[in-house]
Amino acid sequence: MDQDQLKKAVAAAAIEEVKSAILDGEIIGIGTGSTANQFIDLLAPYRNEIKGTVASSEASAQRLRNHGIEVLDLNSTGDIAVYVDGADESNHRLELIKGGGAALTREKIVAAASARFICIADESKLVDQLGAFPLPVEVIPMARSYVARELVKLGGNPVYREGVVTDNGNIILDVYDFMIATPCKTEERINAITGVVTNGLFALRPADLLLLGTPDGVKRLTA
Numbered sequence: 001m002d003q004d005q006l007k008k009a010v011a012a013a014a015i016e017e018v019k020s021a022i023l024d025g026e027i028i029g030i031g032t033g034s035t036a037n038q039f040i041d042l043l044a045p046y047r048n049e050i051k052g053t054v055a056s057s058e059a060s061a062q063r064l065r066n067h068g069i070e071v072l073d074l075n076s077t078g079d080i081a082v083y084v085d086g087a088d089e090s091n092h093r094l095e096l097i098k099g100g101g102a103a104l105t106r107e108k109i110v111a112a113a114s115a116r117f118i119c120i121a122d123e124s125k126l127v128d129q130l131g132a133f134p135l136p137v138e139v140i141p142m143a144r145s146y147v148a149r150e151l152v153k154l155g156g157n158p159v160y161r162e163g164v165v166t167d168n169g170n171i172i173l174d175v176y177d178f179m180i181a182t183p184c185k186t187e188e189r190i191n192a193i194t195g196v197v198t199n200g201l202f203a204l205r206p207a208d209l210l211l212l213g214t215p216d217g218v219k220r221l222t223a
């Protein structure tokens with residue numbers, strides 16, 4: 001089974017998880033990336049049943065609209081029943097690194113506003129310790145050099161993601177060589193740097209369920 005098939009399998013499993021919420025008329029939060037795209041495509045047959053979605057990026061919003069699925073403004077929906085999104089890494093406590101597609105800030109907002117967060121990923125994303133994947137940090141453009149120096153003081157090696165502007169008009173620094181032994185503390189510490197919008201650690205609000213695609217089938221992991 002290749003990675004695409006594993007992603008499709010977890011997306012299908014996520015559809016089963018959210019079906020009752022859809023039929024109950026709940027709002028569904030939608031993530032960003034290649035795994036979330038598979039989920040969006042499998043949602044298409046439910047376009048008439050879905051009351052509405054909130055998207056974590058312009059790209060996902062466009063893909064949803066292309067399928068005829070309504071996309072709502074989070075300011076008009078109140079809290080969301082369930083959020084489905086991919087990840088770049090997950091540990092066994094379902095703390096995540098996200099933001100490989102630069103959508104981390106909106107993803108974190110939608111996750112925070114959601115009662116339940118279902119993460120969907122292929123088995124390559126499960127790790128014992130977070131940090132092999134460079135940690136994305138969204139930064140206000142004028143603070144780029146200052147924030148980079150502060151990240152070096154914390155022991156990281158920040159690299160400017162050339163040519164990338166987030167949906168919020170900001171830039172991304174990817175932090176390499178970062179030992180993330182205590183994800184909650186690291187998330188808070190980086191977010192405390194002036195000029196940082198947020199970082200890609202989802203430890204303060206981890207996933208509630210990880211659907212992991214493996215050649216032996218989809219595994220369900222809870223923290």
Ligand SMILES: O=C[C@H](O)[C@H](O)[C@H](O)COP(=O)(O)O
Pocket residue numbers: 031032033034035036085086087088097098099100101102103104107
């Ligand atoms: O900013 C992007 C998101 O955090 C994605 O959810 C993450 O990068 C995983 O993407 P993919 O499913 O393409 O591996």
